[in-house]
Amino acid sequence: MSDYLEGELGGRRQRRITRHAEACPDCGPMLRGLMRIRIVLGSFGRPRTQATVVPLVLERIREDEASTSAGPTQDSRS
């Protein structure tokens, strides 16, 4: 079901599940509900009242650099 929702099954299997779901009283509503939810989640967007945090981040980095007088360190995190 998850792969179906992601459209990852490939044409024939995707169509077969679609046909099944159209006729199945359990799978059809389940899939339609999940699809609708996914669409609504995708429309959530970003905070309306939230100002940009870019100045905060830049200030923090500049403060840190001023306190250490150094650029990127050899601290490995990747």
Place this chain on the structure above:
Amino acid sequence: MIPAPADPPAPLAETPGCEAPHDDRPRRPHARATMTLDDQHLVAQAQDGDRAAFEELVRRHADRLHAVVLRIAGSNHEAEEVTQEAFLRAWRGLHGFKGDAQFFTWLYRIGVNEARRRAQRAPAPGVVTSLEEHPFEPRDPGPGPAGAAEHHDLRLALEGAVRALDPEYRTPLVLRDIEGLSTADAAEIMGLNQAAFKSRLHRARLAVRSAVDGYLPEDDT
């Protein structure tokens, strides 16, 4: 009738710090590739000590990262702290970034992991109301007047259902379905293989579906 599965939500924009929230034009992978090439160039410059290059990376990614961690951590104060901390750690650790991953997945991994850690120790979901205090602006205007109220109710119910999820299930839903990251990128950010990520995501989707069942149209229940 069962519609074809919808395209996933729009992926990360080319310049997340500059995007228009209402821009719902389809975004295709090549846009990500363009952004990544530019990011790689900026990362290389920043690794040579060019702070201006790193600041450009901040401008590109900070607001989007903040939106992501706000949904995971729940509190705007926490989200601001996490975003700052993530960039600071990225700046300090930039020489350790080998380019095996894209810069934004590496950065998001730092931020998302910190947000998950804080969310795990936060008050029970539902008590934190920061998302209501800072309502999210929809990316699209909705289905039109006839279905607007229904869509609004479902959206509010979904906001609550997502917030009520355990952070380990909320995070994949935020990364994949709300932010529209690819499964590969989202799994990498969470440090999971794709199968494990998909499993967790599916359980999260089923949980929110169950939670909002009463808000779905009759045909979907």
